[in-house]
């Protein structure tokens with residue numbers, strides 16, 4: 159029996175469009191649009207100005223607080239301007255715009271540590287901070303902070319997340335096939351930094367080739383490869399921990415509270431590249447897919463490449479585009495322009511045709527309870543939405559709205575087309591406002 163959690167859904171996987179496509183290295187963009195806010199927390203502070211010459215990998219934005227991250231130049235060239243550009247969360251945000259000179263002159267700012275085992279555990283988060291590493295599965299939480307749990311929280315189990323449960327996305331799958339040894343090395347660094355005993359690499363059963371490749375890479379090492387049932391949202395932290403260890407992260411708690419740590423496979427590879435090669439996070443693998451794209455694929459794109467360049471790399475659109483989504487179709491964010499750039503958290507970009515993008519008209523709740531059955535957090539989405547609709551935010555809070563992981567499973571199954579997530583997000587905003595007061 160495969161390992162899994164209670165609840166969840168089985169949306170069409172649609173991974174066949176790109177799962178067999180090897181990672182293709184994209185040429186660096188002529189102009190790189192590097193947002194200062196690519197992570198959870200405070201945007202980085204620019205440390206270059208218009209007209210400055212910059213090198214490939216040079217630090218151009220400095221972490222601006224405890225939860226923030228450094229930003230590095232993905233090309234060498236000249237700073238054209240520092241101005242507001244479209245941001246993937248909507249609206250505009252400040253970016254450093256760099257004219258690429260095509261030379262990729264390296265900055266070589268970070269030290270290389272080929273013998274990383276001679277480092278002390280606390281040097282690993284320091285290197286992660288210098289290299290601007292953040293969670294690349296979409297969460298974008300600064301890795302150095304995550305690697306430094308409070309002293310009273312002992313981590314016994316590190317889980318490397320290779321579930322990639324969102325439909326269409328295959329970036330992590332390809333990375334596991336093509337860079338398995340580097341991922342394993344990065345995972346070992348995480349275990350070393352945290353002083354954990356157990357290391358599990360978790361992969362959904364719909365990726366048998368990745369399971370075999372990773373198993374080969376862990377031969378002779380104290381690392382398990384666990385096969386998970388293919389189910390959404392199998393890759394969510396709390397569901398992964400529960401499926402693999404039986405432990406439940408308490409309401410409002412973090413994986414540390416049950417001695418666990420979860421990190422995405424791409425982040426492990428980026429950490430390994432920073433420690434061994436002295437390479438900051440300036441590029442990532444992105445899946446370009448969806449039924450409106452001519453040639454779906456996986457590309458290694460520099461941070462700051464625009465969505466229009468990604469579309470071009472996939473041979474352009476096939477017919478009309480109805481919707482652009484950054485990330486997967488379940489948790490991804492709709493984009494209104496192709497000028498938005500790739501950031502550290504961009505795992506995929508989907509181009510959806512108009513017919514598929516159309517949402518049915520919302521009708522009244524028929525009390526079918528489907529949303530309750532699928533909720534992986536054991537919430538009652540219909541009650542959360544009803545209370546929010548009548549502005550009973552206190553009641554929504556009591557019912558656990560803050561525990562919602564925004565997976566969208568409830569919306570997916572609702573026969574009345576109720577955008578339950580819209581109400582849940584609204585309640586969260588209002589509750590946070592109330593607690594600030």
Ligand code: SF4
Pocket residue numbers: 532533534535536537538539561562563564565566567568569578579582
């Ligand atoms: S209530 Fe939240 S956690 Fe539960 S299914 Fe809906 S979006 Fe997912």
Ligand code: SF4
Pocket residue numbers: 522523524525526527528529530539540571572573574575576578
């Ligand atoms: S799935 Fe939709 S219709 Fe069914 S109980 Fe939930 S909100 Fe109501």
